[in-house]
Amino acid sequence: LAVAGQDAFASCEREPIHTPGSIQPHGILLAACMQDLCITHLSGNFEESTGLSARGILGTSLSSVLGQDACTAILAALDSESYAPANALVVNIPFPKQPRRNVLAHRIDDVLVVEIEDASLAPEQETSLYRAHVIIQGLRRASSLEQLCNGAVNEIRSLTGYDRVMIYRFTEAGHGQVIAEDMRADQPSYFNLYYPASDIPPQARRLYLLQRVRTIVDMSYRPVPILVAPDFKGESTLDMTLCGLRSVSPAHIEYMHNMGVGATLGISLIRDGQLWGMVVCHHLEPRKPSTAVRSLCDVIGQLLSLLIVQVAEGEKLKKNIEQQKLLQRIGNSLDSAPTVMQALRDSADDLMQLVHADGALIRLGGQQHMLGRVPEDAAKVACLIKKLHSEFSDEPITIEALGELHPEFRELSDVASGLLFLPLANNPGDAIIWFRGELARTVEWAGDPNKSIDISLDTGRVSPRKSFRAWREVVRGHSLPWAVTDQGAALDLRRLISSGLLHNAEAHLARLS
Numbered sequence: 001l002a003v004a005g006q007d008a009f010a011s012c013e014r015e016p017i018h019t020p021g022s023i024q025p026h027g028i029l030l031a032a033c034m035q036d037l038c039i040t041h042l043s044g045n046f047e048e049s050t051g052l053s054a055r056g057i058l059g060t061s062l063s064s065v066l067g068q069d070a071c072t073a074i075l076a077a078l079d080s081e082s083y084a085p086a087n088a089l090v091v092n093i094p095f096p097k098q099p100r101r102n103v104l105a106h107r108i109d110d111v112l113v114v115e116i117e118d119a120s121l122a123p124e125q126e127t128s129l130y131r132a133h134v135i136i137q138g139l140r141r142a143s144s145l146e147q148l149c150n151g152a153v154n155e156i157r158s159l160t161g162y163d164r165v166m167i168y169r170f171t172e173a174g175h176g177q178v179i180a181e182d183m184r185a186d187q188p189s190y191f192n193l194y195y196p197a198s199d200i201p202p203q204a205r206r207l208y209l210l211q212r213v214r215t216i217v218d219m220s221y222r223p224v225p226i227l228v229a230p231d232f233k234g235e236s237t238l239d240m241t242l243c244g245l246r247s248v249s250p251a252h253i254e255y256m257h258n259m260g261v262g263a264t265l266g267i268s269l270i271r272d273g274q275l276w277g278m279v280v281c282h283h284l285e286p287r288k289p290s291t292a293v294r295s296l297c298d299v300i301g302q303l304l305s306l307l308i309v310q311v312a313e314g315e316k317l318k319k320n321i322e323q324q325k326l327l328q329r330i331g332n333s334l335d336s337a338p339t340v341m342q343a344l345r346d347s348a349d350d351l352m353q354l355v356h357a358d359g360a361l362i363r364l365g366g367q368q369h370m371l372g373r374v375p376e377d378a379a380k381v382a383c384l385i386k387k388l389h390s391e392f393s394d395e396p397i398t399i400e401a402l403g404e405l406h407p408e409f410r411e412l413s414d415v416a417s418g419l420l421f422l423p424l425a426n427n428p429g430d431a432i433i434w435f436r437g438e439l440a441r442t443v444e445w446a447g448d449p450n451k452s453i454d455i456s457l458d459t460g461r462v463s464p465r466k467s468f469r470a471w472r473e474v475v476r477g478h479s480l481p482w483a484v485t486d487q488g489a490a491l492d493l494r495r496l497i498s499s500g501l502l503h504n505a506e507a508h509l510a511r512l513s
């Protein structure tokens, strides 16, 4: 499967990943009609897994295959409001091979779907309520997003035993960034790696809102087809949105192969009904987490989602306090310096830190001063200021991709992809403009891309290296986005400057009289 260019991305988006028609082979799947509980779908590995003949099973009743006890337990679970598809029921099933099984059941439309896995557990996968309690208490103590995410990757890694656990956070445009990572010491780091939105197509993101925990147990698996009863009159393609055994998109499998990954576990992080990010676990070898571990991962993911909202609020508050402190210092300088321009020049660092800019330009009463990294072409900058003044009223304006908005200024993108324009009202043409450089230039691909990932690069196939290039293309000429708080801080600064100018004018008048 060679993937190149926009067509490939478009075809990614069209792949119906919820109806693959096959499962991963580490379990079996049966589906039955909700009304009469007659089996309509059966996975092709039934015979091999259970030791029972698959002949004649399609069309018979679920209870004749699973036994009355298991059927009763399944129906009772589905009736209970607290049952989630990720909760496994441990039941005995009259299979000649391994009768003790984990059963996961859910209803989708008029279909009852039953997934059956081995109940055998590797000892290190035993989990307990005590363990869950310790993890949850630990996460609740975190006071910043960084601390929370670092704690989470550590805990999830020790709980699940994967070689690498990362947290991806999505930007507004849907691109991803690895914001926390814990991994085996001999593995390269992907921390701070960015990748383009197209790596996780929209239908997958929608599906992940419904199926919060997903596993690929063995990247080299052979999909097991789902067989349909020949006389079945209903919808023959089974909707596998909630199936843990769902066979995964070949495009994604290839990507993982190219990264050298043998197994994955994904946990959705959801904020306000949107996918905020996800926990992504990689293992070099195949790995099958127990149903208990997956269930606990679901709980942790939900808790993490809530805590993310909580610490994000706290961080906003902290940022606000920091901005107020900076404003106060700038205010002090305005009070003591002989002129407003002098005060602003003296406060250069505070002025840039106030809105996290790389550089700034101040124009005041016919004077102009530059701070930090600003475009060198003075004539072009003069044009830019004229343009900004002509287009905008007196509100502060933020721009994240100047070259896209005004192609004539594209050459300034390196240092001025982003700008925050704050007109000052006293004199026409007076303003402060803060600049932010191009994001892609300031971000590194987890060190040296050639060393960190050992894959064939220029095959035109999906790979993280290609991802990073694609991401760089998409965000070329874009800066880090401005926050609402940056605009607020700029307005506060304008108030300080206005009163500083007023104060100076009054002092001047007093001296004259």
Ligand code: BLA
Pocket: 003, 008, 009, 011, 012, 013, 015, 017, 190, 193, 195, 198, 199, 200, 201, 204, 214, 215, 247, 248, 249, 251, 252, 255, 264, 265, 266, 267, 280, 462, 463, 464, 467
């Ligand atoms: C799914 N792609 C995913 C998922 C991740 C990534 C995390 C979700 C997997 C899950 O939770 O089960 C991407 N994973 C990454 C990246 C890194 C990583 C970037 O570890 C880097 C460190 N993907 C492409 C292209 C296509 C594509 C070009 O890059 C389309 C041709 C498709 N990705 C794709 C699809 C899915 C996916 C279809 C859904 C897989 C599924 O659930 O069936």
